Amino acid sequence: MIRFGLKEVDSVQLRFDPLTGAETRINPSRAHRMKQGYGNMLAQTTMEEMGRLSRPGCPFCPDRVEESTSTFPLDMVPEGRIKRRHSLVVPNIHPFAPNHGVVILGDQHFRRPDEFGPELLTDNLLAARDFVRAVVRSRPRSRHPVYILNYMPPSAGSIVHPHSQVWVEHRPVPNLRHILRLSRRYFNRYGRAYWDDLPAKEKHLGERFIGENASLSVLASFAPRGFREVQFIFKGVSSLTEVQDGQAADMAQALRCVLLGYRSLGVGSFNLASFSAGAEETPDHFRLSFRLISRPYPAGVYTNDSGPTEKLYGFRVVDTLPEEVATSIRPYFSRS
Numbered sequence: 444m445i446r447f448g449l450k451e452v453d454s455v456q457l458r459f460d461p462l463t464g465a466e467t468r469i470n471p472s473r474a475h476r477m478k479q480g481y482g483n484m485l486a487q488t489t490m491e492e493m494g495r496l497s498r499p500g501c502p503f504c505p506d507r508v509e510e511s512t513s514t515f516p517l518d519m520v521p522e523g524r525i526k527r528r529h530s531l532v533v534p535n536i537h538p539f540a541p542n543h544g545v546v547i548l549g550d551q552h553f554r555r556p557d558e559f560g561p562e563l564l565t566d567n568l569l570a571a572r573d574f575v576r577a578v579v580r581s582r583p584r585s586r587h588p589v590y591i592l593n594y595m596p597p598s599a600g601s602i603v604h605p606h607s608q609v610w611v612e613h614r615p616v617p618n619l620r621h622i623l624r625l626s627r628r629y630f631n632r633y634g635r636a637y638w639d640d641l642p643a644k645e646k647h648l649g650e651r652f653i654g655e656n657a658s659l660s661v662l663a664s665f666a667p668r669g670f671r672e673v674q675f676i677f678k679g680v681s682s683l684t685e686v687q688d689g690q691a692a693d694m695a696q697a698l699r700c701v702l703l704g705y706r707s708l709g710v711g712s713f714n715l716a717s718f719s720a721g722a723e724e725t726p727d728h729f730r731l732s733f734r735l736i737s738r739p740y741p742a743g744v745y746t747n748d749s750g751p752t753e754k755l756y757g758f759r760v761v762d763t764l765p766e767e768v769a770t771s772i773r774p775y776f777s778r779s
């Protein structure tokens with residue numbers, strides 16, 4: 444049973460994640476509060492300018508990528524690097540995880556969020572999947588893949604040239620470990636996967652459901668962990684290693700639609716993160732999903748969206764109502 448816990452205290456909504464109970468506080472009027480950083484008035488020029496200024500010396504641009512990146516051990520990746528049309532997987536030279544790769548997204552140094560084409564995104568996901576499969580084959584203890592895409596510096600992405608990261612851990616990352624445990628508990632209790640029940644319930648309610656295709660459902664999170672959080676929940680697939688080419692294309696198409704919606708909402712920076720079961724596991728209680736959140740616009744000095752409540756107190760304060768996010772993005776989805 445999916446329960447959407449919500450309490451209203453003064454003008455603040457306290458919302459609780461239906462699976463984990465994690466708390467998010469939403470006051471949409473905060474979106475209009477005075478923010479004494481650079482405003483969005485300057486945004487477009489600043490963002491394009493950041494693209495132009497960061498181009499010289501970029502390690503991922505085609506004229507440098509050969510010399511500035513290294514290769515994986517040959518017993519892991521026999522060709523040294525994995526290339527898939529517009530995407531190239533190379534080792535992360537400053538890793539924070541085992542088997543840590545970077546997947547460069549195309550030759551173009553700077554892209555606006557609406558310039559990520561479906562082919563480019565499909566190649567990127569498939570290149571990441573192929574890297575994960577190569578690691579799993581050659582490093583038997585490494586079974587838990589993670590894929591992230593940090594776009595522009597406010598997302599914690601340090602290089603402007605579009606790239607994602609992919610790595611394979613010995614056990615699930617901490618928050619995912621918790622989610623997997625609670626997903627199993629839900630399955631044991633109700634005999635169904637939370638990850639099948641949630642999209643069905645959201646589709647029925649219609650308030651936060653954005654759309655679906657053959658491979659996945661797209662919805663705005665009831666108790667988001669970040670601003671404008673959108674979840675992509677796969678049907679019948681649990682791990683990144685299982686994703687077939689057509690399913691990657693469906694994910695890319697859905698992501699493309701949401702990024703067009705993000706552009707219309709003035710988003711200029713984001714994080715995308717996978718939640719995957721271990722390689723070659725197909726548990727009944729879990730489905731592969733991705734979460735996308737917006738981050739502050741890359742424009743000079745800005746007001747951060749993450750403060751002491753997220754960093755130190757363990758609850759989130761969000762400006763954006765999920766129901767409004769879904770309403771804004773839905774038209775871009777149905778148009779595709």
Ligand SMILES: [Zn+2]
Nearest residue numbers: 501504552604
């Ligand atoms: Zn570049």
